[in-house]
Amino acid sequence: MNTVSRSPRIGRWMELANLVTAGAALLVASVLLILFQFFSLRGALLEDMKVQARIVGENSAAALLFGDSKASRETLAVLEASPSIEAAGLFTLQRAPLASYIRDGQPAIPMPPPELVTDGHRFSINHLEVAQHVKIDGRDIGLVAIRAGLDQLYARLVGYAGLTLVIAAGSLAVAYLLVARMRRAVKSAEAHLDYLAHIDPVTGLPNRHAFNEHLATALDKVDRFGGCVGLLLLDLDNFKIVNDTLGHHSGDSLLEQVARRLMECLRGGDVICRIGGDEFAIIIEPSAASTATNVAEKVLAVLAAPFDLDSHEIYVTASVGISVYPDDAPDLETLTRNADTAMYQAKGRGKNAFEQFHPELDKRVQKRLSLETNLRKALERGELMLYYQPQVSVSNGRLVGLEALLRWNHPELGMISPVEFIPVAEDSGLIVPIGRWVLRTACRQVAQWRDAGLGAIPVSVNLSARQTRDPHLVHDIIGALREVGVPPSQLELEITETVLMDNVHANVDLLHRLQTEGIRLSIDDFGTGYSSMAYLKRFPIDQVKIDRTFVRDIPGDGDDEAITTAIIAMAHSLGLSVVAEGVETEAQLAFLRDAGCDIMQGFHIAEPSPPEQVTAFLRSCMPIAAAG
Numbered sequence: 001m002n003t004v005s006r007s008p009r010i011g012r013w014m015e016l017a018n019l020v021t022a023g024a025a026l027l028v029a030s031v032l033l034i035l036f037q038f039f040s041l042r043g044a045l046l047e048d049m050k051v052q053a054r055i056v057g058e059n060s061a062a063a064l065l066f067g068d069s070k071a072s073r074e075t076l077a078v079l080e081a082s083p084s085i086e087a088a089g090l091f092t093l094q095r096a097p098l099a100s101y102i103r104d105g106q107p108a109i110p111m112p113p114p115e116l117v118t119d120g121h122r123f124s125i126n127h128l129e130v131a132q133h134v135k136i137d138g139r140d141i142g143l144v145a146i147r148a149g150l151d152q153l154y155a156r157l158v159g160y161a162g163l164t165l166v167i168a169a170g171s172l173a174v175a176y177l178l179v180a181r182m183r184r185a186v187k188s189a190e191a192h193l194d195y196l197a198h199i200d201p202v203t204g205l206p207n208r209h210a211f212n213e214h215l216a217t218a219l220d221k222v223d224r225f226g227g228c229v230g231l232l233l234l235d236l237d238n239f240k241i242v243n244d245t246l247g248h249h250s251g252d253s254l255l256e257q258v259a260r261r262l263m264e265c266l267r268g269g270d271v272i273c274r275i276g277g278d279e280f281a282i283i284i285e286p287s288a289a290s291t292a293t294n295v296a297e298k299v300l301a302v303l304a305a306p307f308d309l310d311s312h313e314i315y316v317t318a319s320v321g322i323s324v325y326p327d328d329a330p331d332l333e334t335l336t337r338n339a340d341t342a343m344y345q346a347k348g349r350g351k352n353a354f355e356q357f358h359p360e361l362d363k364r365v366q367k368r369l370s371l372e373t374n375l376r377k378a379l380e381r382g383e384l385m386l387y388y389q390p391q392v393s394v395s396n397g398r399l400v401g402l403e404a405l406l407r408w409n410h411p412e413l414g415m416i417s418p419v420e421f422i423p424v425a426e427d428s429g430l431i432v433p434i435g436r437w438v439l440r441t442a443c444r445q446v447a448q449w450r451d452a453g454l455g456a457i458p459v460s461v462n463l464s465a466r467q468t469r470d471p472h473l474v475h476d477i478i479g480a481l482r483e484v485g486v487p488p489s490q491l492e493l494e495i496t497e498t499v500l501m502d503n504v505h506a507n508v509d510l511l512h513r514l515q516t517e518g519i520r521l522s523i524d525d526f527g528t529g530y531s532s533m534a535y536l537k538r539f540p541i542d543q544v545k546i547d548r549t550f551v552r553d554i555p556g557d558g559d560d561e562a563i564t565t566a567i568i569a570m571a572h573s574l575g576l577s578v579v580a581e582g583v584e585t586e587a588q589l590a591f592l593r594d595a596g597c598d599i600m601q602g603f604h605i606a607e608p609s610p611p612e613q614v615t616a617f618l619r620s621c622m623p624i625a626a627a628g
């Protein structure tokens, strides 16, 4: 794709026009130079002939006076030395010839006519004639006339003209070569600029700019000739983790390998672009909707094999959104937006999936928008509340703490699950003020229970990804605790493994600051992220919480049993306590007890409940055991 350079035909014409103009200018200059040279030579010859005539006149004055033709001839014979002089003559005052000089084969010089005598000289095509009075003491005693041929002048002029034209042609050729060379350099610079403007340097694929051009061309083709265009937007899942854990060099290498695999698996006519950090776009034309989904399946399959990154075997998945023109969208912007919506839908479905855009998706986007609008008001209107779920010791069943869980009681829609609204709060940034409210409410609640004589109950609060990036987080937490006089050791923060791994360096720093304040830290949903032992060791954590998907099928599922047992053993070896969440049965509890799990949480003990019910629960199970 070329947007910068002109068409080669126009370029060649311009080059030729430049050459002709330069040639014409050189020709005019050369002709002027030759004319100048001609007049210079003519002037010099005239001067020379006048001098010769004067010398002859002076040397033959006595001979003229005495009519000595022999002496006059001898004087004239000196002119033999000037090769351009063809003939010369001395004439008496009575206009009679006294003596003459004639070069071989040339006609004699006649008596000069009066106008020649008056003018002193006369040029014809082939000759220059000069006539001068011979005087003694200011008195005319005769005439001298010389005729010079112009052959030599012309010969010199031809030589000069030849040389001038050779120099002009040489200069033109050199100029042409220089211009051609410059043009080649400019063309190559233009091509390089064009390349930089359109190509992503990491993968060598067309970039976002080129993508828009390719897509516009493809849609234009469909408008004119019919058919359809399939647009696939592909976003790598968890690319940030690779970048953060293995470094940007590995991240670049991964993008390069992904690009290569995409190119290998797609057809020559398909256009693959890298349009953002870990986002690729694939344009297929012509295409039926089914072809687009086939391509998406092929793409996911080709990315399933492990990637080799600096001798690490890395598995990468992708989420793909598909939108087809003109079926799903009337223009480029809508087509791209719809593919994007479908891609986010695929991501929301748990990643490593593709989604074809359909109008229902648009409705979901609208619903999400309305949810966001309502959520903004929910905080002010007091529609949010906290439920609390007990956490008990596996060994003796005594309460060790409570997890605060957010609830939204919408006046028309009823109870909305946090699974539905927390992601909206995250995306919109509302999670920051909401999270602040959760922390303050939870702290106030434990202060109330303390004031009601129910003891110092530890409470755990969930932190979202967005909150971990809030620079005021630590300040807000300390403020919430101080406001009600609850010691930091009574607060535990739960951060999911995925959030922790999302930005390892920043989170290690944050967790250290929180630990310094005396706040307990727990890794939530443990086992679902990608953390290695090496990373776990870097985080100053107190506890891991086994994700309930592993607890759900124990005992019975060999893999989940092995994972649960391994997590407990590993956490204990690092000096961490272990909480199992989602415990619903006595069998699960028995398995966890045998595996050495410290704490459990789940419907088997109690469901999350509003504070009033929890107060009753607390009164029933006093006194509180110390956590982990």
Ligand SMILES: Nc1nc2c(ncn2[C@@H]2O[C@H](COP(=O)(O)O[C@H]3[C@@H](O)[C@H](n4cnc5c(=O)[nH]c(N)nc54)O[C@@H]3COP(=O)(O)O)[C@@H](O)[C@H]2O)c(=O)[nH]1
Residues within 6 Å of the ligand: 389, 403, 404, 405, 406, 407, 417, 418, 419, 422, 438, 462, 463, 464, 494, 524, 525, 548, 581, 582, 583, 584, 601, 602, 603, 604, 608
């Ligand atoms: N950032 C914040 N996230 C929050 C907050 N409050 C909740 N959440 C997160 O929302 C997710 C869903 O929470 P919820 O619907 O409250 O589900 C919790 C429990 O009800 C559920 N649970 C507990 N026991 C059982 C059980 O035996 N079976 C079963 N199927 N579910 C059970 O588990 C959820 C607790 O999860 P976790 O936090 O991982 O311990 C959830 O991810 C919440 O984290 C908030 O204030 N901020």
